[in-house]
Amino acid sequence: MITLKSWPNGQDFCFMNPFIRLYRLINALSIDVALGAVCSAAWFAKGFDVQLRPYAFLALGLTVWIIYTADHLLDARKVAKEASTYRHRFHQQYFKILAVCLMIAVVIDFGFIFFVRVQILYAGLVLFSIVVLYLLVNRWLSFVKELVIAIVYCSGVLLPTLSLKSTGLSAGDYLWIVSFFLTALINLMVFSIYDFPSDKSDGYNSFVRTFGVRLTQQILSVFFLLQVGLAGMLTVHGFWNEVTVLSVMNITLFLLFIKPSYFAKADLYRVVGDGVFLFPVVLLLVG
Numbered sequence: 001m002i003t004l005k006s007w008p009n010g011q012d013f014c015f016m017n018p019f020i021r022l023y024r025l026i027n028a029l030s031i032d033v034a035l036g037a038v039c040s041a042a043w044f045a046k047g048f049d050v051q052l053r054p055y056a057f058l059a060l061g062l063t064v065w066i067i068y069t070a071d072h073l074l075d076a077r078k079v080a081k082e083a084s085t086y087r088h089r090f091h092q093q094y095f096k097i098l099a100v101c102l103m104i105a106v107v108i109d110f111g112f113i114f115f116v117r118v119q120i121l122y123a124g125l126v127l128f129s130i131v132v133l134y135l136l137v138n139r140w141l142s143f144v145k146e147l148v149i150a151i152v153y154c155s156g157v158l159l160p161t162l163s164l165k166s167t168g169l170s171a172g173d174y175l176w177i178v179s180f181f182l183t184a185l186i187n188l189m190v191f192s193i194y195d196f197p198s199d200k201s202d203g204y205n206s207f208v209r210t211f212g213v214r215l216t217q218q219i220l221s222v223f224f225l226l227q228v229g230l231a232g233m234l235t236v237h238g239f240w241n242e243v244t245v246l247s248v249m250n251i252t253l254f255l256l257f258i259k260p261s262y263f264a265k266a267d268l269y270r271v272v273g274d275g276v277f278l279f280p281v282v283l284l285l286v287g
Helices: 018-028 031-047 054-078 086-093 095-114 118-140 145-164 171-194 196-202 207-211 213-236 240-258 265-278 280-286
Strands: none
Touching: 018 031, 018 086, 018 265, 031 054, 031 145, 031 171, 031 265, 031 280, 054 086, 054 095, 054 118, 054 145, 086 095, 086 265, 118 145, 145 171, 145 207, 171 196, 171 207, 171 213, 171 240, 171 265, 196 207, 207 213, 213 240, 240 265, 265 280
């Protein structure tokens, strides 16, 4: 029998702070990931001076939730025993309910087709085909899994804006996109280090399982140095606000990278790591 009260550090789910419990539930359901994608898409739309309709944001958020939930349900289905992680145990226990919610979400998402602009629709159909292909072959992916997910995530975030942008991209725009993509990839690779024991136990593939923790840590160190260089080039192009947000995001991820003993408690790393993509909303609020 699966229980959601057992935590890696021995804490009881019932006696945790109610706010933490609520956010843990939001995180397990990938709602924060979907909101992060919407915030990031709005950030790029503002930076590229593109006006997006509410339906575009709703479709993006729902699509991201569908992708992540489908991926987690497939992972939960593959494990015959009780899963090692809280998120997968949650999807095991509520598999049927979440599967029904997923089907309803797909129907609603298709309904948005009649409201989004044609340019976004065509690009969205291409991305949808890529996502379906990923879900079909993800069990055979190993070292490219994190790379593919980062590409799909960033493509979804940028798709609405780039589909409607009438002018070409500047050098600074490309640097901004590359830095954001690298942030997403760093996020996934840091997660793969934390998830290594559970992935090994449950039989999931990852970059770390293929190349080992040490090499992954070395590659991440190079990525963080690249982010410093990209931040310097972005400031030269006058992208001060973007550099500020990206710096806060990457500093947070760097803390996850160097303090695994602290953030591993009760899967805090996942809550914090997924939450970094909500940071762009701060820039939107302050103008």
